[in-house]
Amino acid sequence: MTFRKYLVLAGITVFSTAGDSLLARGMKDLGGVSLHNVSGLLLAILNPWVTAGILLLLAYFASYASALSWADLTYVLPATSLGYVLVALVAHFSFHEAISPARWLGIVLIATGVGFVAAGPSQTPARQPKLPADAVSQEAKP
Amino acid sequence: MSEAYAWIAIALITLAATTGNVLLAYAMKRVGDVGELWKSRGLLAVVARVLTTPTFFLGVLAMAVAFYSLLFGLSWGNLSLVVPASASLTFVANALAAHIFLHEHVGRRRWIAAILVAAGVLLMAA
Numbered sequence: 726m727t728f729r730k731y732l733v734l735a736g737i738t739v740f741s742t743a744g745d746s747l748l749a750r751g752m753k754d755l756g757g758v759s760l761h762n763v764s765g766l767l768l769a770i771l772n773p774w775v776t777a778g779i780l781l782l783l784a785y786f787a788s789y790a791s792a793l794s795w796a797d798l799t800y801v802l803p804a805t806s807l808g809y810v811l812v813a814l815v816a817h818f819s820f821h822e823a824i825s826p827a828r829w830l831g832i833v834l835i836a837t838g839v840g841f842v843a844a845g846p847s848q849t850p851a852r853q854p855k856l857p858a859d860a861v862s863q864e865a866k867p
Numbered sequence: 868m869s870e871a872y873a874w875i876a877i878a879l880i881t882l883a884a885t886t887g888n889v890l891l892a893y894a895m896k897r898v899g900d901v902g903e904l905w906k907s908r909g910l911l912a913v914v915a916r917v918l919t920t921p922t923f924f925l926g927v928l929a930m931a932v933a934f935y936s937l938l939f940g941l942s943w944g945n946l947s948l949v950v951p952a953s954a955s956l957t958f959v960a961n962a963l964a965a966h967i968f969l970h971e972h973v974g975r976r977r978w979i980a981a982i983l984v985a986a987g988v989l990l991m992a993a
Contacts, residue, residue: 793895798888798965799977806984809991831990838983841976849972
């Protein structure tokens with residue numbers, strides 16, 4: 726794992742968080758969308774918040790896809806959850822929003838989970854002839 | 868009634884998102900390390916290689932289904948139920964699917980992580 730690869734993982738977190746936030750902001754303007762009103766869903770793209778959100782989510786998708794080209798899905802995916810932590814911490818330290826004990830616990834669990842995976846190998850070793858004993862010994866190593 | 872709709876949306880989102888993730892991961896592994904390909908052959912080669920990988924489009928299609936299910940779910944159901952429930956379930960479903968379909972080595976470390984993250988995401992919504 727090089728510094729550049731960690732940057733790509735950070736990009737996944739930041740772009741998805743910002744994109745989702747903008748999208749949620751835009752959908753609030755539109756109110757309820759139902760099956761009887763599918764055109765409303767298509768027109769959602771015209772809302773500037775939704776447009777900006779989609780652009781950021783495209784950037785997220787590019788970083789996500791490129792990360793998947795050199796790392797396992799089960800390695801990359803936990804990193805995407807850091808966005809929840811990011812939003813909560815920004816809200817707490819910039820906007821002085823209170824964080825409930827349950828949310829602090831959530832932050833700790835997510836961070837622990839991501840740290841757990843990040844500390845391990847990023848990719849399943851190349852598919853050599855399968856040796857069950859091999860897999861076991863790798864699992865045992867920290 | 869809206870509760871039932873919300874859970875239908877949650878199931879749809881989880882299924883579609885997991886399918887999309889697995890197909891995309893499969894496609895990108897076939898493309899190979901994008902960073903190295905870019906360095907040696909240029910960005911156009913990367914784009915061309917990605918766009919000629921059929922599973923990439925299947926993955927994008929599944930993700931689009933997940934995205935629109937989420938939009939529906941958000942308007943039908945409670946925001947504080949649909950988003951955390953589907954996100955949380957997706958982490959566990961993905962670990963399972965990556966193990967079964969991608970033959971990724973999902974060891975104890977990654978299982979624990981998937982469960983910790985899923986629980987953490989649920990708590991964040993509390």
